[in-house]
Amino acid sequence: MSTILDIDHLNKTFDTPQGPVQALRSIKLQVKRGEFVTIIGPSGCGKSTLLKIIAGLDTAHNGQVLLENLQVDRPSIDKGFIFQEHRLFPWLTVEKNIAADLSIKQPEVRKKVDELVGIVRLQGFEKAYPRELSGGMSQRVAIARALLRNPKVLLLDEPFGALDAFTRSHMQEVLLDIWRQNQTTMILVTHDIDEAVYLANRVVIMDARPGTIRKIVPVDLPYPRKKSSTAFQEYRRLVLNEFERVEELELIDSSGI
Template identity: 85%
Template sequence: MRTILSIENLNKTFETPAGPVQALRDIKLQVKPGEFVTIIGPSGCGKSTLLKIIAGLDIVHDGEVLLEGQKVERPSIDKGFIFQEHRLFPWLNVERNIAADLSLSQPEVRQKVDELIRIVRLEGFEKAFPRELSGGMSQRVAIARALLRSPKVLLLDEPFGALDAFTRGHMQEVLLDIWQQNRTTMILVTHDIDEAVYLADRVVIMDARPGTIRRIVGVDLPFPRKKSSTSFQEYRRLVLSEFERIEEPAGAGNYDI
């Protein structure tokens, strides 16, 4: 099968008060269309930096990132990005947040917004403002807004990190539902091993700084998955065993990369 995203020999170094810090080293990754990839690793290993480079938000690096054969050099609508904070416009209601700069008076926009509201399970909240929504609901609006532009890849940087365990579990189900209905290629960064295994076709395990890909684990389990099942726990133990072998870097300070 062809690849939609290709990362070759990617290296990234930051200048810090303590001197140069290499955040990423020799990253190579191929992602197939419609694939769900999760990235997990210790704090500071460059997971978020990698996601920003894929999004075109950081273009100062060595190596190449290609989306459908085109070099990524800037942000664009074909790369949706979901942050940990929902970043909704507080003065716009749900449907207008999803539409953003597009007019709801356009029939095709109206239809797509209504469809996405159904997909993210927010029927009845179309006129609600962000202050009236829970954290999970706000993230669903942010995901719908990103999907409205039909991105080729949706990048999610710990989108459920600030949510309680119950809401986080619910949002994982919602995200899987969205993925299965749209088959949008998704890459999600997380610190949660259960989340990484539960959502992914493949789990990318990153080593500590400088961030390298330690191992990629294919998760050959059908959906829906049960976290309590023996097969799920076997994959969880495999990822955890790799994670426990990671050595923390010495020196260079504690920089959030």
């Protein structure tokens, strides 16, 4: 697979009343076309900041971020972004939310919307409004809306964080179905180690203060994966051990030892 995203020596500093705070330091990451990458780390390690920089939502940084060899310097339709909150238009139906600024009366848009409704498993809810949907259904609409633009990379910032455990598990399956069918490159930020291992080809583990990449763990398991399997638990323990080392370093840092 060819490289679609190339991040090199990325640094990000925020100016605060107490002085400059470095959020990201020397981030170096390459993502292959069609790959599923998850990013995990403690709160405040810069996971969401990194995602926003990749999306072109934050351009005040140093370093290189290339998408298909072009510098990322603004938001665009080739970078889909899914927030933790679905951000649907409450006055539009499911199908019109997916179409958004495109006219659903156009045959090609109508056809694509219908296809995506099937992919995200929302048949029968095309005419429903956001108030009539569950949290998981609303996130499926948001994902379909992003996919309608055929993004080169889909960025997901803890999209299932507010969902209950059952719905979250279901949404993981939906997302994997979408990934397999569309072969869209996906980068997902999560706090959930099981989710990170279950979904990803590679898990990126981050340190905090400032945010750096501690380790990248390739997950060499076939899909579909069983969370109860011995192989899955071995990968989970590997990621958990690294994550616990990050937290230990944070405690030492905060105690001044």
